[in-house]
Amino acid sequence: MSQPTVSRPAQSGIPVLHDMDVIVMGGGPGGVGAAIGAARNGAKTLLIERYGFLGGMATAGHVNPWMPNHHDGKPLDTGVFQDWCRRIEELGGMKLPARHFCPETAKLAAEQLCLEASVQLLYHAALDGPLMDGQRIDCVLALGKSGLSAHRAKVFVDATGDADLAARAGCPFEFGREQDGAVQPMTSNFDLANVDVARIPDRKIIQEKYEKAKAEGRIRCPRENVLYFKTVEDDRIHFNTTRIVGANGTDTLSFSAAEVEGRRQIAQFIAFLRAEIAGFENARLHSMGAQIGVRETRRIRGHAYLTRADYERAAKYPDGICRVTYPIDIHNPAGTGTEITHLPKGEWYEIPYGCLVPQRCENLLVGGRPISVDHAVHSSMRVMPPACTIGQACGAAAALCARDGLAPAKLDGRIVKRLLIEQGVALIEAPDGAAPAGGTERKDRRAEVLSA
Template sequence: MQQMRYTIDKNLPVIREADVIVVGGGPGGIGAAVMAARAGARTLLIERYGFLGGMAASGEVHPFMPSHYKGESLDRPVYTDWVARIHSYLSDETRARIEADPKFNVSLKLGISKDVAMLAAEDLCLEAGVELLYHHWLADAIIRDRRIEALALLSKSGLSAVRAKVFVDCTGDADLAAMTGCECDIGNAEGLCQPMTTCFKLSHVNREAFQKAGGRKRMNELYQQARASGEVNCPREDVLTFNFYDDDVIHFNTTRIIRKLGTNGEQLSEAEIEGRRQVREYLRWLRRRVPGFEQAQLHSMAHHVGVRETRRVRGIALLTREAFDGRARYPDAIARCNYGIDIHNPGGGGTERAHLEKDEFYEIPYGCVVARDVDNLTVGGRPISVDHAIHSSMRVMAPACSVGQAAGMAAAMAAARGCAPKDLDGVEVRKALIAQGAFLEEL
C-alpha cells in the first residue's frame, strides 16, 4: 500500500475547558459524565453524534441485559436512573404493564426504545450539570510527561481544542487511550474479536399465528433448513429475538458479522454493508417461510453496526476469568457484575456461556479503570483492563454504565485533589460511590 506523509501545523482555538472531559456518550460515558458532575466536577461530555445513548440508541440494542442480585439491580445509581427516566416517557398503559409484570420479563422491564433512550440520557446529563458537545470527533491528543494536556477535535467548524485536568475514555474502542500510547489488548488469544451485529425490529407481525405454528422453536427449525439450502447466509447458530412493548413488533439481535475489526475504518465500513445484507436476507426469508411474518415490515434498524469487542486498555490492575469463577471480592471494588460469560464465536457459529446464580456476582477492582500508561486518564465502559472472558460479561450496558460512573468519580476526585487517579485510594473511591447510591455496600 502506498503511503503519503503530511504534517498539520495549526493554531487551534480552545473552545472548552473543564475539570473532567469524558469522550463518548454511550452507557459508559453517561455514567462517567453524570457521576463526575454529581461529584462536583465541571464536566464536559464530547459525543461524535448528535445524541447520547451509544448502542442503546445508534445500535438499536434491546433490551438491557440484567445484572441483578436477589432481584435488585447491581448498577445503581446512574443506570437505574436512566431506566426509570426511559419508563417516564412511556404511556400510562405500558408503565402499568411494566409495574404489574410478576415474572421479570426482561423485554418489558428493561426494554429500550432508542429515541426515548436518547431523551432520557440527555435529561440525566443536563440535570446533573454536564456540558454537552455534540458532533465533535476525537482527532488527536496532546501529551507531555505522561499527561494529556489537550484534545484536538474535528467538527463542521474544523479543528479545535479542549482542555481538562483529567480525561475519561468512554469511546467503547479505547480510541483516546490508544491515541495517547496506552498499551491495549485486542480480542482473544488469536487476536480475534467477538462478531458484530446489526440489530433490527420488524412490525406487523402476527404473534398469535407465530406462536400457534410453534414460535421460536419452529422458527429455528426453519432457520436451519434455510442455512442448509443457502436461503440464509449467516454464521449464527440460531435466531435470537426479543419481544417489544408493542405486540406486533419483534426485535432481532441475530445477524453475525465475523472477522471484522471495529477499530479498522475500512473493515467497519464493510461490516455495515454485510450487516444490512443479512437484514435484507432475513426479511425475505421470514416473510416467505415463517408463519406470522407474512406481512412483516422493517420497523427500525441500527444506524451503527453493533461492535462487541475491540481494544482493552491495560490498567494498574487486570481482571481475569478466575475472578468470575471464584466470585471474587475486592476492598476497592468499584462495580459488581452478575451477567454471565457470553462469548459469541469470533470465527462463526456457537456461543460460549457460563452463568452466575441470582445471589452471586463478582467485583471489579478500582485499578481496572485506571490507565497504566497515562497519568490523567481513566477508562469507562467496555474497554477496561480485563481479559477476553471477563470482557464478554461486563461489556453489556448496565455494568458498562457502572464502570463508567466509577471512572467518572475517580476523575472528579483526582481533579479536585490535583493528583493522578492512580494515586487515589480505591477504597475511598468506593466509599464516594456508595455515598452517591452505588450498590457497593458490604453484604
C-alpha cells in the same frame, strides 16, 4: 505491495473551545454514567460525542433490551443507570421492571439527565487524538464541521467503547482473545413492525426452518439460531441475530465493509421471516441502528486485571466499584456457537478500581466496556447496566482527582467505592480479610461455546 501514504503539514492556530475539570470522550452507557458521575461530584464536565445524540450502542447500535445484572432478584446498577431507566419510564419509553426500552426515548432521557447535572455537551465531534505533555493529556483534538478544535481538562475519561483515546495516548492494550486476537463478531440489529405476535410459532419450529434455509443457501449467516426479543410495541419484534465474523471496529475499511455485510444479512432475514414464519407475513422493516453493533475491540491494560479465573472464583475487592452477575457470553469469534457460563448460584464478582486506570497515562480513566479484563470477563461486564456503573465510577474518580490534583493511579479506590455507595450504587463495603485490591495478573483461559 506496501500501503501508499501521504503526510500533512503540522497545524497551528487550533481554537481551544473548552477548559474543564473533566472531559468524557464518548456518550454511550459508560460515557453517560461517567459524565453524570463527574458532574454530580462537582466537576465542570464536558461530554464529547461523535453522533448528535447520546446512548452509544443502546441508541446508535439499536441494542435492546438491557441485560439483567441482578442479585437476589434486585438490580445492582442502582446509580445513574437506574436514574436513566426511571427517566425513560417517565417519558413513556419503557415499563419497569421490563427490560426492553424505546431507544429514541433513551436519547431524550440521557440528554435530560446530563443537562440537569450541568454536563456540557459537544455533539458531532469525533476524537482526532490527544496532545500530550509527557505522560499527561494536555487536551484532546476533535474533528467537527468547522475542522479541528481543542478541549482541555485536568482529567479525561475514555468512554469510546474502543479505548480510542487511551490507545492514541500510548496506553498498552489487548485486542481479542488470547490465542489469536480474534474479537467477538459484530451484529446489525433491526426491528420488524406489523408482526402478528400471537401467531409466532415455537422457537423449535423457527430453528428447523432456519437451519433448512441456511442449508439451502437462502440465508448466509454463521449464527446458530434466530435471536429475537419483544419490544415496547405489541406488534414489533427486535432481532439480534446477524453475525459478522472477522470484522475490526478500529479499522476504517473493515468497519465500513461490516455495515454492508450486516445489511445484506438483514435483507435475507426479512425475506426468510416474511416467507416462512407465521406471524411475519406482513412484517416490515421498522428500524436499524445508525451503526453496526460492535461487541469487542481493544481492552486496556490497567493497574488491575481480571481474568476468567477471577470470574470463576467470584472475586471480591475492597475497592470493587461494580458488582456483576451477568454470565460470560461469548459469541464465537470464528463463526457458529455462543458460550454462556454462569457464576455459581447466588454469586457475583467485583471489578476493582484499578481495572479503570490505564498504564502509562497520568490523567486518564477508562469507562464502559474496554477496561482491563480478559476476553472472557469482557464478555460479561460489557452489557449496558454494568458498563454505565463502571462509567459512573470513572466519573466520580475523575472529579475527585480533578479537585485534589491527584493522578487516578494515586487515588485510593476504596474512596471511590464509598462515594458510590453514598450515591446509591448497590455495592457492599469489604468485610475484614477480603482479597487485596488490584485484581490478579494470573492468566487462565478456556472457552467452550453458546448469547447479548
